Amino acid sequence: MATITASVYTSHVPAIGAALDLGKTGEEYWKPLFAGYQPSQAWMKDNNPDVIFLVYNDHATAFSLDFIPTFAIGCAAEYRPADEGWGPRPVPVVKGHPELAAHIAQSVIQDDFDLTIINRMDVDHGLTVPLSLMCGQVAEWPCPVIPFAVNVVQYPVPSGRRCFNLGRAIRKAVALYDQPLKVQIWGTGGMSHQLQGPRAGLINREWDNKFLDRLIAEPEQLADVPHIEYVREAGSEGIELVMWLIARGAMSDQPPRVAHRFYHVPASNTAVGHLILENSQ
Ligand code: DHB
Numbered sequence: 001m002a003t004i005t006a007s008v009y010t011s012h013v014p015a016i017g018a019a020l021d022l023g024k025t026g027e028e029y030w031k032p033l034f035a036g037y038q039p040s041q042a043w044m045k046d047n048n049p050d051v052i053f054l055v056y057n058d059h060a061t062a063f064s065l066d067f068i069p070t071f072a073i074g075c076a077a078e079y080r081p082a083d084e085g086w087g088p089r090p091v092p093v094v095k096g097h098p099e100l101a102a103h104i105a106q107s108v109i110q111d112d113f114d115l116t117i118i119n120r121m122d123v124d125h126g127l128t129v130p131l132s133l134m135c136g137q138v139a140e141w142p143c144p145v146i147p148f149a150v151n152v153v154q155y156p157v158p159s160g161r162r163c164f165n166l167g168r169a170i171r172k173a174v175a176l177y178d179q180p181l182k183v184q185i186w187g188t189g190g191m192s193h194q195l196q197g198p199r200a201g202l203i204n205r206e207w208d209n210k211f212l213d214r215l216i217a218e219p220e221q222l223a224d225v226p227h228i229e230y231v232r233e234a235g236s237e238g239i240e241l242v243m244w245l246i247a248r249g250a251m252s253d254q255p256p257r258v259a260h261r262f263y264h265v266p267a268s269n270t271a272v273g274h275l276i277l278e279n280s281q
């Protein structure tokens with residue numbers, strides 16, 4: 001049986017990747033942001049998983065308006081960093097875990113969640129920036145990664161409730177796997193930000209921190225928040241936060257241990273939130 005040991009939640013911002021790749025982490029603007037992830041990188045070294053199941057969103061990089069999967073699971077052997085306009089990030093190729101991914105696809109689809117199967121894909125900042133924040137600048141990522149892409153870009157997007165229940169189905173699938181793997185599930189994107197229109201630049205510290213409190217203490221109730229509240233309170237891109245509910249839904253029903261919590265504004269146009277929750281087995 002494989003086990004979900006912990007969940008990690010973090011925002012993604014392309015400028016964070018650029019700051020790392022261009023050697024700007026020591027600049028005054030970026031120092032406090034990267035300081036917040038130092039404990040996380042130490043934690044990763046002490047809690048190295050066998051596989052990371054990484055819930056993220058593609059930003060019209062691998063997908064486009066031509067086809068819009070609500071949920072898509074990466075079953076490939078590897079994924080290359082995407083070219084988002086400035087060339088691919090100079091980070092390692094992401095190795096997949098086709099066996100576990102295929103098993104989860106089988107189990108979750110039989111559990112009535114419609115997943116798109118991805119056998120070839122490049123991965124954008126939504127996936128590589130969380131890896132960089134948690135693992136630092138490394139020659140190889142510490143373990144295989146299963147990318148799990150969620151549509152939060154083009155409406156209609158999935159509800160928080162559906163995301164939370166999908167997390168439950170992933171938890172069950174992992175528990176049914178016949179190899180004793182330690183699996184971390186990461187929920188990424190968010191927190192408050194809006195990149196366009198009259199409200200561009202919107203940040204809502206109070207709502208974000210309440211979201212973090214509730215994600216820890218009452219995720220079931222948090223799953224009932226309707227998408228319009230995310231957009232109104234956390235901005236049009238704040239809807240990325242529904243992805244955190246997939247990771248939280250995959251955790252045990254027992255209260256988690258909060259290994260780390262961090263919140264920082266600004267990083268580009270985004271409020272950066274970060275949590276590490278450990279399962280009390
Ligand atoms: C920014 C944030 C995002 O989530 C994203 O996908 C692109 C840009 C930003 O704050 O610049």
Ligand code: FE
Nearest residue numbers: 012059189240
């Ligand atoms: Fe984004």
